[in-house]
Amino acid sequence: MSVLSLLTILLDGLAFGMALFVISVGLTITLGLMRVVNLAHGAFAMIGGYAGSVALANGAGFALAILIAALAAGGAGLAAERLLFRPLYSRGDLPQALMTFGLTFVVIATLTILFGTAIRIMPLPPSLAGLVDIGFRAYPAYRLFLIAAGALLALLLWLVIDRTMFGARLRAAVDNPRMCRAIGIDVDAIFATTFAAGCALAGIGAVLGAQLMPLEPYYALRYLVLFLIVVGIGGTGDFRGSLVASLVLGLIDTVGKYFLPGASSYIFFAAVIGLLLWRPRGLVPGPSQ
Amino acid sequence: MSAPAIEVRGLTKSFGALHVAQLIDLSLARGARAALIGPNGAGKTTFVNLLTGVLVADAGAISLDGARVDRLSPAARVRRGLVRTHQINTLLRETSARENVALAIAERDGCAWRMLAYRRVWAACLEEADARLADLGFGASADDAAGSLPYGLQRLLEIAIAISLKPRVLLLDEPAAGVPSGEAHAIHTAIDRLPKETAVLMIEHDMDMVFRFAQEIVVLVQGRVLMRGAPAEIAANAEVRTVYLGRSRP
Amino acid sequence: MIARAGNWAMRAAPWLAAIAVNWIAPDYMSLAASVLTMGLFALSLDLALGHAGIVTLGHGAFYGVGAYAAGIFAIHVWADPLAGLAAATLVAGLVGAVTGALILDTSGLTLMMLTLAIASMIAEFANSARDLTGGDDGLTGIRPSPVLGLFRFDLWGHTAYLYTLAVVFVWTMIAWRILGSPFGHSLDGVRQNAARMRAIGAPVRMRLIAAYALSAAMAGTAGALGAQATKTVSLASLGVLTSGTVLMVAVLGGMRRRWGAYLGALVYVVGQNFAAEIDPFRWMLVIGLMMIAVVMFFENGLAGLVDLLDRRARPSTGGGK
Numbered sequence: 001m002s003v004l005s006l007l008t009i010l011l012d013g014l015a016f017g018m019a020l021f022v023i024s025v026g027l028t029i030t031l032g033l034m035r036v037v038n039l040a041h042g043a044f045a046m047i048g049g050y051a052g053s054v055a056l057a058n059g060a061g062f063a064l065a066i067l068i069a070a071l072a073a074g075g076a077g078l079a080a081e082r083l084l085f086r087p088l089y090s091r092g093d094l095p096q097a098l099m100t101f102g103l104t105f106v107v108i109a110t111l112t113i114l115f116g117t118a119i120r121i122m123p124l125p126p127s128l129a130g131l132v133d134i135g136f137r138a139y140p141a142y143r144l145f146l147i148a149a150g151a152l153l154a155l156l157l158w159l160v161i162d163r164t165m166f167g168a169r170l171r172a173a174v175d176n177p178r179m180c181r182a183i184g185i186d187v188d189a190i191f192a193t194t195f196a197a198g199c200a201l202a203g204i205g206a207v208l209g210a211q212l213m214p215l216e217p218y219y220a221l222r223y224l225v226l227f228l229i230v231v232g233i234g235g236t237g238d239f240r241g242s243l244v245a246s247l248v249l250g251l252i253d254t255v256g257k258y259f260l261p262g263a264s265s266y267i268f269f270a271a272v273i274g275l276l277l278w279r280p281r282g283l284v285p286g287p288s289q
Numbered sequence: 290m291s292a293p294a295i296e297v298r299g300l301t302k303s304f305g306a307l308h309v310a311q312l313i314d315l316s317l318a319r320g321a322r323a324a325l326i327g328p329n330g331a332g333k334t335t336f337v338n339l340l341t342g343v344l345v346a347d348a349g350a351i352s353l354d355g356a357r358v359d360r361l362s363p364a365a366r367v368r369r370g371l372v373r374t375h376q377i378n379t380l381l382r383e384t385s386a387r388e389n390v391a392l393a394i395a396e397r398d399g400c401a402w403r404m405l406a407y408r409r410v411w412a413a414c415l416e417e418a419d420a421r422l423a424d425l426g427f428g429a430s431a432d433d434a435a436g437s438l439p440y441g442l443q444r445l446l447e448i449a450i451a452i453s454l455k456p457r458v459l460l461l462d463e464p465a466a467g468v469p470s471g472e473a474h475a476i477h478t479a480i481d482r483l484p485k486e487t488a489v490l491m492i493e494h495d496m497d498m499v500f501r502f503a504q505e506i507v508v509l510v511q512g513r514v515l516m517r518g519a520p521a522e523i524a525a526n527a528e529v530r531t532v533y534l535g536r537s538r539p
Numbered sequence: 540m541i542a543r544a545g546n547w548a549m550r551a552a553p554w555l556a557a558i559a560v561n562w563i564a565p566d567y568m569s570l571a572a573s574v575l576t577m578g579l580f581a582l583s584l585d586l587a588l589g590h591a592g593i594v595t596l597g598h599g600a601f602y603g604v605g606a607y608a609a610g611i612f613a614i615h616v617w618a619d620p621l622a623g624l625a626a627a628t629l630v631a632g633l634v635g636a637v638t639g640a641l642i643l644d645t646s647g648l649t650l651m652m653l654t655l656a657i658a659s660m661i662a663e664f665a666n667s668a669r670d671l672t673g674g675d676d677g678l679t680g681i682r683p684s685p686v687l688g689l690f691r692f693d694l695w696g697h698t699a700y701l702y703t704l705a706v707v708f709v710w711t712m713i714a715w716r717i718l719g720s721p722f723g724h725s726l727d728g729v730r731q732n733a734a735r736m737r738a739i740g741a742p743v744r745m746r747l748i749a750a751y752a753l754s755a756a757m758a759g760t761a762g763a764l765g766a767q768a769t770k771t772v773s774l775a776s777l778g779v780l781t782s783g784t785v786l787m788v789a790v791l792g793g794m795r796r797r798w799g800a801y802l803g804a805l806v807y808v809v810g811q812n813f814a815a816e817i818d819p820f821r822w823m824l825v826i827g828l829m830m831i832a833v834v835m836f837f838e839n840g841l842a843g844l845v846d847l848l849d850r851r852a853r854p855s856t857g858g859g860k
Contacts, residue, residue, distance in 0.1 A: 037648065087835065093647055094594055095834050098790050101783055102830025109824035217820075221779055225655050232652035262667070269660035273641075276653050280645045367740030379735040381728050392728050393739040395721035401741060402749075405713070407720035414721060454739060 004136050009258050010251070015143035017250020018150030019212045021243050023205030023223070024230040025153060028242040029198035031231050033161075034174055034191065036085060037093050040100035041202055041227050042220030043107035044080075048073030048203015049215040050111055053120040062125040069203035077199025081192050089191075104220045112217045122210040142211060149208055150243075153201075157239050170194055233275045235282020244283055248275075292355030294319045294488035295371070295458045300339055300349035302512075309335040310346070311512045317458065317488040324491045324499040327509035328532060333492050336509065337460055341373050342366050353457060368396075370457035374447045374464060382436025386427065386446050389435050390418035393453045418453070425449050425479055441472025448479050459483065461491040465498060477501075500524070508532075553798065557704055561697060568696030569768065570812050572703040576764045578804035579707045581789040582714055583757035588786075589794030590718060591750040592730025593643070596651050597658030598758060598785055603777030604661065605631040605759025606766040610678045611671060613767070620683040624706065624763045631759020632752050634661075639751035644744050646733075655779070662777040678772040699768050706764060710757055715797070717753070726750050758785075787830050793840025802841045 027041040051072030052065040060068065084103065088096050123129075128145050131138035161167035173180045173187045180187050206215060213223055230249065234241030252271045256264035275283075293316045302310040309332045317323055327333050338344040340351060342363035351359040358366050381389050391414040395401040403410050422431045425445055430438055435446060444464060451459055465476045480502060483489055493499050499506065499520075506523040508515040510532050516523070523529055560571050580602055587593045609627035617623070642653040665672045672678055685691045690698045717723050725746060728736045733743050766772045775781065784807070792803020807826070814822035833840055 031648070037651075084831065084835070093651070094588075095838075097594065097596070097651070098786065099831055099834040101786065102827045102834065105823050105827030105830065107827075109820045109822075109827060112820045113818075113824070221783070225659055225779060228652055228655060232648060265663040265667075266660065269656055269663060272656045273653065273660070276645075276649060276656065277641070280649045282649075362742075364737045364740050364742050367738065373738065375738070379732055379738065381731040381735055383731055384724075384727065388724060392721075392724055392736075392741075395725065396736075396740045401721045401725045401746075404717045404720045404722045407716055407723070411719065411721050411724065450739060 008137065008139075009254060011139065011147075012143070013251035013254035014247065015146050015250075016212065016254055017247035018146045019209040020226065020230055020250055021150045021246035022146065022153060023202070023209045023213065024227040024246065025157065025239055025242055026198040026201030026205060027227050027231050028234065028239045029201065030195055031228075032234070032239070032242065033170065034194060034198070036089065036195070037096040038085075038100050038198075039097055039224060039228075040080070040103040040107070040220070041198075042222075042224045043100075043104040044073045044077055044199040045202035045206035046107060046111060046215065046220045047076045048200070049122075049206030049210060049219070050115060050120060051203070052207040053122050053210075053215060056123060057121070062128070066204055066207050069207045070200040071203075073203025073206075074196045074200030077202075078192060078196040080199075081195040085195065086188070086191070104224075108217055108220055117217050120210075120215040122207065122215065124211065146208065150246075154239065154243050161239070166190075166193075229272050231282075233272065233279075233282060235279070235284040241282050241284030245275075291319075292352070293317055294321065294354060295340075295490075296350075296352045296355075297340070298350045298352075300336070300351065301347050302335060302339055302344060303347060309512050310339060313349070313509075313512075313514055315490075315507060315514070317490060319457075319488055320486050321488040321490075321505065322503055323489070323505040323507060324493055324503035325507050325509060326493065326496075326499060327515075330511075331509045332512040333509055334462075335512070337373060337462060337492060340366075340460065341371065367454065370455070371460075372451050372454045372456035372458070373460035374451045374462055376462045376466060378443055378447070380435040380443060380446060380450075383434055385432050386435050386438060386442075386449075387415055387418045387422060387431045389446060390421055390449050390453050391415045393450045394418060397454050421449050421453055422446075426475060439472065441468045441475065444468055445475055445479060448476065452484065455484075456487055458488045458490070461489060461493075463493055463495075464491070465495070550797075553801070554708060558701075561700060565695060565697070568700045570809065572696065572700045572764075572768050573812075574801075574804050574808045575700075575703050575707045576761050576768065577785070577788055577808050578801035579710055579764070580758055580761035580785050581792060581800035581804055582711065583754045583761065584785050584789045585794050585800050586714060586718070586726075586757065587751055587754035589789065589799075590723065590730060591726040591747055591754075593747060593751055593754075594647070594651055595654040595782075596779075596786070597654035597656075597782050598754075599779070599781030599783075600658035600661045600777055601631045601635055601755040601758035602762035602765070602781055602785070603665065603772075604634050604755075605762030606772040606776050607665060607672055607678060607762075608759065609763030609766045610681045610772045613681045613683055614678075618682060618684040619688075620686055620702065620767050623683065623767065624760060627763035627766075628756045628760045631762065632756030635755020635759075636748060636752035639748040639755075643747045643751060658777065658779070658782060662774065665777055666774055672772075672774075675774050677774065678766075679770070681766060681770045681772075683767050683770075696768075703764050703768065706760065710760060714757065722746070722749075787826060791829060791833055791840055793842030793844075796839060796842035799840055799842040802845070806841060 023045060027038060030036050030038040030041065048069035052069035055065040055068040080103065084099060088099060124142055128142045130141055132141045132144060161170070169180070169185055170190055173185060173190045177187045213219070230242050230245050233249065234243070234245035249268070253264065253268050256267040260267060295317050297313060297315040300310050300313040313336060325333055325336070335344065339346050342361060346359060349359070350357060353369050353371055358369055358371065361369065391411070392401070394414045394417050400410050400414070419431060427442070430442055435443065438446065448464060461480070464480060465473050468476060491499065491502055503520055505517065506520055507517045508523065508529050515532065516526060516529060557575070564571065584598050587595060587598070605627040608630040609623040612623045612626040638657050642650060642657065645653060666674055683692060686698060686702050690702070692698050725736065725741055729741070729743055729746060736743050762776065765776070788803040788807045789800055790803070791807060792801065793799035810825070811822060814825065837844055839846070
């Protein structure tokens with residue numbers, strides 16, 4: 001094993017980890033920050049992904065498709081927050097889990113009735129489809145793009161959540177909604193905006209990660225476990241936990257696949273269970289309740 | 290002479306540089322009626338949590354009737370007879386008052402593992418619960434869900450549950466706090482009629498309540514026992530008056 | 540006295556109706572058996588989730604473990620169906636006890652993740668142990684011998700149905716008894732407030748493990764019944780969808796309600812059978828919408844709805860329990 005091929009494995013792991021981060025970071029917001037058990041995260045991602053693929057099929061560029069995915073998923077999230085999530089905020093984990101599970105079924109069924117059961121084709125633009133010389137070898141441009149996109153998203157989130165008034169208000173609204181209402185913060189609007197933003201990120205993630213996690217009817221259920229695991233291991237504290245968790249899981253999975261292909265999924269789930277038992281509240285735990 | 294009902298030696302706990310309990314000693318004989326007082330932040334709650342096992346002490350020993358319990362889990366300490374009531378309500382809100390008590394009886398008798406003999410065993414638990422509640426003057430409210438009872442009755446139910454566990458040592462954490470004065474009478478009566486053989490430690494802010502109840506008072510300040518003695522001694526002590534009583538009593 | 544007799548009649552009537560189905564609907568024996576099996580599975584979840592409050596997203600694992608255990612036992616050890624059932628129940632219960640001991644001192648979101656992760660790991664194990672499980676081709680070749688050596692599994696499914704009904708009846712009686720016992724009441728206590736139960740000396744973690752193992756054993760029996768009835772086991776029986784389905788059935792029927800699990804199973808399995816033939820995705824849409832409606836508007840599920848109609852019909856008969 002040369003140092004260079006080890007480096008390639010690490011890079012692959014990093015790319016997969018960033019794909020995981022990009023697609024689950026929205027869940028870090030809805031489930032992590034807002035503490036809504038949102039099993040429909042994959043369903044919102046699917047809405048965005050399908051919208052993006054329709055846009056691409058109709059000649060839109062990749063950037064426009066991402067924007068459309070964000071708008072579709074965000075819009076769906078906004079509507080769902082109003083109608084379905086708001087009445088459940090105070091009713092605990094189980095009703096939220098059940099409702100969002102039902103919602104996932106509804107979205108899967110509706111999208112499949114509208115678009116059929118085939119995998120959605122999501123062609124990459126030529127600039128991302130090729131290989132790039134990174135000094136010691138040629139490496140897929142798409143994977144480098146994923147790494148960059150993930151890093152950019154993390155930076156943006158950090159700026160918005162930690163460095164703006166909105167982030168401060170959001171954290172206050174989650175911790176003590178009654179107090180915030182009393183001092184004139186529009187809690188409902190903050191929750192609606194934030195939830196929609198989490199869903200929009202899901203849509204963006206679905207388009208960006210579509211090469212690794214293809215969009216098909218059971219997408220919302222197939223990858224749900226993965227999304228939840230990222231947030232569960234990352235902890236509900238903030239997105240930094242998810243970033244670390246995504247990268248760790250991406251590396252474990254890629255390294256496991258490379259060295260022990262037969263046992264890689266055991267290694268993955270054993271690592272997940274081990275991490276959860278070691279840090280039951282995640283790598284970056286949220287405030288205790 | 291038999292061992293004290295509860296004996297605490299050198300109980301110590303710190304969170305980093307914050308010493309919340311420093312070498313606390315305490316000993317209560319069977320049937321003792323003592324009160325633990327101290328200003329806010331004196332470490333009363335920490336002390337209770339250390340006794341019950343919610344917090345683990347850094348050093349020190351806790352014995353019940355001469356047997357060490359400080360390595361046991363909170364639930365195991367309860368089974369050994371160290372019982373507390375809670376300041377805030379922790380009742381099973383959807384469950385009826387009588388079933389709240391019956392559950393405690395089932396745990397006490399160790400029959401809560403019985404799965405298949407339901408009629409006889411559970412009926413026996415309910416019967417004892419009914420007797421206990423009738424004793425405390427619950428009347429028809431015994432069938433109501435605990436969460437729907439008036440606040441005073443909820444606090445009374447808390448005491449009923451604690452008594453049903455037949456404790457050797459009972460920690461009463463502000464038993465009448467927040468109870469409207471009209472409903473407080475029943476709680477005072479219940480406290481006066483606590484089983485004679487049980488050692489009771491009341492954690493209380495209300496000095497009228499303390500002086501009415503306690504034969505012995507322990508003053509806790511900044512995680513240490515400042516002094517202990519009969520109510521008259523405590524009331525007369527200048528130091529106690531300045532750190533504590535001075536603020537609530539002229 | 541009259542109220543008591545009426546009570547007994549109320550409890551016995553559904554069982555008598557279930558026996559009558561054997562003659563009333565001879566063309567739907569396998570469907571009727573599926574309803575019972577699903578009902579038992581949902582009842583097992585109701586014990587763990589509805590009563591003990593263990594929020595699990597991985598209950599399908601125990602159904603699948605029971606199904607595989609029964610299948611493998613029948614093929615490699617002994618084809619006797621009751622022995623297979625016992626083996627499956629035991630294995631599933633054991634898996635429940637071991638995984639429960641591992642995860643039940645966590646709660647909330649972490650617990651959900653852990654149940655999911657453990658179910659995923661068990662499914663992965665079944666997938667890769669091809670020699671034993673047949674991998675993603677599924678396990679085939681299960682041929683149960685006659686029940687008690689007397690009753691052959693006939694082509695029309697009468698034996699299978701009555702056998703299923705008998706097993707389900709026994710488990711349901713045990714479950715109801717347990718729920719009325721001090722143990723059962725203590726589980727309801729743990730669900731409402733674990734701290735309070737610790738404060739009265741209850742060993743909360745041990746009790747949750749016991750409830751979880753019991754529930755897993757019951758789910759294992761359901762899985763074994765499913766395997767013996769269809770004579771195959773597929774990987775899907777362990778999957779997320781199985782866990783999700785049983786959650787829906789339990790909630791749809793109404794948790795902590797005497798007949799909730801079976802009501803939910805009746806509606807779900809029968810609806811699935813007829814609607815899915817036409818278009819599985821339209822059925823999925825209906826199920827999803829029903830699920831949302833139940834959570835948002837009918838917390839007590841179908842059983843609660845039945846109560847409501849009953850109360851409307853007889854407005855002034857309060858008091859009788």
